[in-house]
Amino acid sequence: MKGLLLRLSALDADAESAVRVIAYFDALVAARADAASLVRATAALAECGAGLATPDTGRVRYSEDGMPRSADGSTEPKHVSGWMSLGGGGRVWLERPGPPRPLDELVLERMAIAAQAINTRARPSLHIADPALVELVLSDRESAEDRARALRLLGLLPDVTVRAMAISLPAGMDVGVQAVALMARGRLGRRTVRVAVLGRMAAVLLQDRTAAASPSGDLRVALAERLSGRTSTTADDQPAETSAGGQQVSAGFDWSTGPWDGAAQPRVGIGGPVDGLDARHSWRQACLALRFAAPGSADSLVVDYSELGSVALLADVPVDRLRSNPDVRALDGLAQAPSGAADIAVLEAYCQANSLRQAAAVLHLHHSSVAARVAHLEDVLGWRLDEPEGRFRARLALLARRLATAL
Template sequence: MKGLLLQLSALDADAESAVRVIAYFDALVAARADVASLVRATAALAECGAGLETADTGRVRYRQDGTPAPSERSAAPEQPERSEQPEQPAADESAGLGHVSGWMRLDDDGGRVWLERPGPPRPLDEIVLERMAIAARAIGTRVRPSLHIADPALVELVLSDRESAEDRARALRLLGLLPDVAVRAVAISPPAGADVGVQAVALMARGRLGRRTVRVAVLGRMAAVLIQDRAVAASPASDLRLALAERPSSRTGTTVPQDGERDGTSPGGRQAGAGFDRSTSASTGHWDAAAQPRVGIGGPVDGLDARVSWRQARLALRFAAPGSADALVVDYAELGSVALLADVPVDRLRSDPDVRALDVLAQGPAGPGDIAVLEAYCQATSLRQAAAVLHLHHSSVAVRVANLEDVLGWRLDEPEGRFRARLALLARRLATAP
C-alpha cells in the first residue's frame, strides 16, 4: 500500500478521480468479473486500448469501444532472464491502436497488463494500471476447477462441421476456452455397462493433467473431452496410460486360460477376455483391462478447428483395444501410416481372408485366449516378454504359438509372418470396433 499512497499523494489535484478509479476496479473484483471483462472495462475507463497476458489466459486485448482486438500471440512469449526488464508488449498498428504507453508486471511468469494509448500517458494511467494489475491478481487467485462437466450442446457446436466460425468461437468462450489457443480433443468409450460420464471424468481427474483446462461432455455412448493449455503440444497419452495402469478395477478381471482349459474359463470360473492384458483381477492386486475405458487422442489444433482433432481422436479410438494401458490409449500422432488402415471400408476388412481366419479362431473353445496370445506375441520382442504380459510360463506360450502356426498357416517366428499376423489383428480390431 505504501506505493499506492505515494501515488495518491502525488495526485492532489486528481485525488477524487483516483479514488473513483480504485472504487471502479474494486467493484469489478466484487462482481467476480472474468479476465475479458476486466480488460474490456479497463479500456472503456482509460479511453484507449488495454491488454492482459498470462500463462493461463494467453493474450487478451480490447479496444476502447469494447470490441476485442486481435492477439499477436495466443500465449505468453518466452521470458527474459530475471535480471532483465520484461518484454514490453508490442503495438498492433493494423488494429488501429496506438503504441503501448504503459505496462505493469503481474507475476514472475511474465504476466503483465498494459494500456495502448496513442500519444503520451495521461496522469491517471499509472493508477489505472496498478489497480488493473491488483484486480487481475485477485481474479487469477480464485479457485477455478480446471475439470468441468460441459454442456453437450456447446461441445457439439464446437465440434460441428456445419456451424460458422463465429458460433464456434462463442461456444468455446461459453465453455471457458479461448478460440485462439490450441485445443486437443479426446474420445473416450467406456466398458460395457459403465456410465460414460463417470468413466470419463474419473479418468481425466486421475490423469495428472495439471493446469490444463478440461471440458467433458457425454455424446451418446462416447465422451468428448476438450483439453486446452499453453503447453497443449505435449500429448496427455502418457499421463492417461499411467492413470489407467495405476488404478485397479473392482470388476472381475480377464485371464488367459492355461493349457488344457478348453472351455474358455479360468480355474476360478472367470470368462476369458477378448484381448491380452497384464491382469487377473483387482482382488489379486492385478489390473483389469476389460473394465477400463478405451481412449483415442487427437492432435493439437486451433480452437476453431477442434472438429479436426475430434475426427482424429475418434479414428484413434478405433485402434484402441482391451489389453495393456498402451493398447487402451491410442494417440493419433503415434499411429503414423497405420492410420491409413482406417480408410479401408469395414466390409472389405471383414471379408479379408486373414481377418476371417482370426474370427474363426476367436470363436473356438479357447479362442479369446488364443487371440490374446497372438496379440502379445506379435507385440513382444521375445517369448519371455510375451509370457510376462500374459502371466504364463514361457514354455506354455511357446506351445500355444506353435499351435497357432499350425491352425493359421503363418510362420510366426519369421518377420513376415509376424507382420502378417499383426496387420490382420489391426484390421480385425477396426472391423469390430463399435
C-alpha cells in the same frame, strides 16, 4: 523472492523464529511458487538438501546451494533426516547429514502445507460440460463465430491449442462418470479439461497455454494402475468442480468398483493438438484413433492418432472388405474357441514384443507357456510367427479385425 532470504542457523528455537518460518512459507504460497521453487527455497532455509515427491511433480530435489540434486546423477536421497507425508501418496523431506535442528519439524510441516497448496493448483480444471456446446465446437456446419462463442462459454480460449479425446465403453456403463474418473486420475497437470457425453461416447477437450505433450503416457499409467489394482482414490485425490451450467459435480468417483474385465475396459482415442477453433479436426482424429483401441493392456486401450502414422490409412478400407478378409475371418474363428480370448491376447502381445520373454512379462505368464500357445497359434492359423513376415501378417490382421469390429 529477495524478501525470503532466511537461514535456520540465524534463528533460535523460540516463538518469534517459528513465526518467521511460517511467514517464509506463506510468502512462497502467496507468490505462487512451483514445486521446484518450493524445494529450492526450503533447502536454502534449512541449509541442507530438501526434496518433494508427488504423482504430479515426480521427484524434485535441491541442495542448499540451489542446485538440483539430480544434476549429479543421484535420484535417490542417501540420507533422509526427516520427512512428512502428503495426501495422495506424496511426501517431503530434508537431507541433513548431521543431527536435526530444533526447527526442522516445523520446516517440514510448513513445506508439506505449501506443497499441498501447489498440488491443488496443479490439478486439472475438470468440468462436466454442456453437450450442446461441445457439439457446436466440434461441428463442421457452424460458423467460426459460433464455435468461438461456444468455446468461451465452456471456459476455453479460441486462440489457444486444444486437443480432443474420444472415450468409449460398452452399452450399459456410464461413460460420462468413467471419463471424469479417468481424467481426474490421469495426472493432467494444469490442463483445462471439459467432458461431455455425446451418444455412446464421451468427448473430452484439453487445453493449456503450453501446447503440452500428448496425455497418452499419463493416461496409460493411470489405466495400468487401475488394471493392476494399485489405484486407490480418496477425497483428497480429486477435485469437485462446477459445470458450465453451475451444477456441482464430483470428480471423486470411486472407480475401484465396477466391471473392468475384457470388453468392459474403457477405450481412448486421442487427437492431435490444433487451434481452439479447429477442435473438430482433432475430434475426427480422436474418433479414428478410438477405432484402433482394443481391450487388453493399457497400451492397447489408449491410442494416440499421432502415433499411428501410416497405419491410420487402414481406416479408409471399407468395413465390409475388412470383415471378409481371409486373415480377419481366421482370427474371428480363433476368437470363437473356448480359449479364443486368451489366444488373441497372446497373439497381440507376441506381435508387439521383441521376444517370447517380453510377451510373457506383459501377460504375466511363464515364457514356456507363451511359447506353447504361440506354437498352437501357428498350427491353427498356418502362419510362421517366428519370422518377421509372419508376425507382420498377424499384426496387420489384428489391426484390420480391430477396425472391422470397432463400429
